[in-house]
Amino acid sequence: MSFRTSAAVATAVGAAGLAFVPVATATPDGNQIVINEVYSNGAGLSGPYLNDFIELYNPSDDPIILDGMRVIVLGGVDDTNYGTVELEGELAAGDHHLLKLKNSAARPAEGAVELEEFDAEDADVRVPAHNASILLTFGESTLDLVGFGVTERFEGEAARAAALDESLARTDGVDTDDNAADFTSQEPTPQHSTGEAEDQDDTGELS
Numbered sequence: 001m002s003f004r005t006s007a008a009v010a011t012a013v014g015a016a017g018l019a020f021v022p023v024a025t026a027t028p029d030g031n032q033i034v035i036n037e038v039y040s041n042g043a044g045l046s047g048p049y050l051n052d053f054i055e056l057y058n059p060s061d062d063p064i065i066l067d068g069m070r071v072i073v074l075g076g077v078d079d080t081n082y083g084t085v086e087l088e089g090e091l092a093a094g095d096h097h098l099l100k101l102k103n104s105a106a107r108p109a110e111g112a113v114e115l116e117e118f119d120a121e122d123a124d125v126r127v128p129a130h131n132a133s134i135l136l137t138f139g140e141s142t143l144d145l146v147g148f149g150v151t152e153r154f155e156g157e158a159a160r161a162a163a164l165d166e167s168l169a170r171t172d173g174v175d176t177d178d179n180a181a182d183f184t185s186q187e188p189t190p191q192h193s194t195g196e197a198e199d200q201d202d203t204g205e206l207s
């Protein structure tokens, strides 16, 4: 007799590529770090920032230790690994953590700027512009997953890729485990840690 539970779970997120990627668990209580914004147009001709970036958010009421967490960037079409960022430190309740990624702009848009304030930097990691999946993991667990464009890895339904001068951002930090419902293309708002708990208003701006 064999038990296929694990295999079925792995298949649900597309088993190719990584050995095993558990299904991201819903965070209806808002008690875990979420991927809050993904800007993948650093190499584009029209984006306002030269660097790709990934912004994390702590929607909970308590500080959360980031040590041991990883952000993994995978290409959507073929699961190419675009890099992993190892997280460290602590993220206060209601605060953001900004990962500054690669500046791969060959012909940057006029007025595009380098990200000057951020929490961690990895100039070797970039996010594919149109089709990608971003995983937030801790050990063997996937805490959150965002897939956009053509990809086999997503929650619920993959989000549509952002417009060429915009980013994909989560609405109000809420994670319903449906990427298409939770993320929209909007003007980029790279937010870094302030070290203090803050509130987000309805527009995602700090208040």
Ligand SMILES: [Ca+2]
Pocket: 024, 025, 026, 027, 143, 144, 145, 155, 175, 176, 177, 178
């Ligand atoms: Ca999620």
Ligand SMILES: [Ca+2]
Pocket: 036, 037, 055, 169, 188, 189, 190, 191, 204
């Ligand atoms: Ca933001």
